[in-house]
Amino acid sequence: MMSWQPRDFPFLDATKIVLPRSWMTPLHFDVLVLLVSTIAGLLGSLLGLGGGIIVIPALTLLFGIDIKYAIGASIVSVIATSSGAAAAYVREGMSNLRVAMFLEMATVSGAITGAYVAKVISGHWLFIIFGVVLAYSAVVMFRKRHEQITNPAAMRPAPWADFLQLSSTYYDAATETLVAYRVVRARVGLLLMYIAGTFSGLLGIGSGSLKVPAMDIAMQMPIKVSTATSNFMIGVTAAASAGVYFMGGYIVPFIAAPVAVGVLLGAMIGSHLLGRLQSSTIRTVFVVVLLWISLQMIWKGIHG
């Protein structure tokens, strides 16, 4: 697992960028991981992906950290960034608390499942599954999302969602109107959230790229509410798997400390910059880079 061979990388010899570990002291490590995590948090925030999905390849590929410890460190940083962002969204009344609480039954169950699978599964498989999920997230991020103008599904019967009183309103600052929306397909949402929670627990990521489509496509919620509610749920989901990882001894304080502080710092800087990256050229570059990283992860899973 830990040995590196140039032949492992037909795409580009990544061994050249593996940081020299022979001279690295705890001080070097802390400073470098803090720096890399800050960049990961910043990129995650600008791309709307979250820091975890970027920091795990950095920790494993650059620093040679065991993927299970990288996942443990990442899941803690996911709680920090999600809680920070959720605080702002909840204040604005953008999150739907009922939807969040209802779906958290599924995400938390999934997170416990995922964290358990991660404990027994081989590290090779974690690399491969991570690579695939990263590629999927990069593609989802790349596809531009449009606000739905018409909402035909709002007419369909939704006995479960109505019984659970999931429908609500939010204030749209852009159009200065109070927007009412109707939620449908509550049970489909529950199933999709269990899957999202499982990936979150298994890989130590927020898995917002799975949660947001479950709400805005399946449950027909407005994209702004879906994003805010997803953020709100990610913290609770991550707390469940972090509990399993912490008690199981996979969260090493020395690794988790600079990762948590760095990713949070990067996300805070990102939220103060001019929103998300809109330039399609830059987005294309990032998608290519992320796909390349995902190939590296899969390759390391097969040959590493």
Next chain:
Amino acid sequence: MTTVSATPPDWKPTPVSEHVRRVELLISNLLRIGVGVSIALIAIGTVVSFVHHPAYWKSSKELQTLVHPVAPFPHTLHGVLEGLRGFDGQAIVALGLLVLIATPVMRVLVSVVAFLQEHDRLYTAITLLVFCLLMLALFLGAVE
């Protein structure tokens, strides 16, 4: 964008009450304080570690034992408390991580109380179930 007129006439959105608004602000503050306290503890713990162990500044051997731990490190409540008694930096970091993990759990607990006050039995039950699942995660995690 969805408007009320585009939906069936018998359907109305659930209005957001003053009480819900207050709970939302309480949750927002709770999340901020939780994250702030934990980051402070993590930073203090890291500084304490470096002050206590001069080898951390220049020994690359130390890093291998920290990053690929073979020796036990604080990862149980008992272990963290033991470490705190000895003012161990890594135990302070671990406490900060526990505060961070506890923050969303506290948020769920606040929601349980809020739904109870609203006499919303269905959501009290749903929220309580989420809380129990979170507790289960912590207890199951300790079992090997």
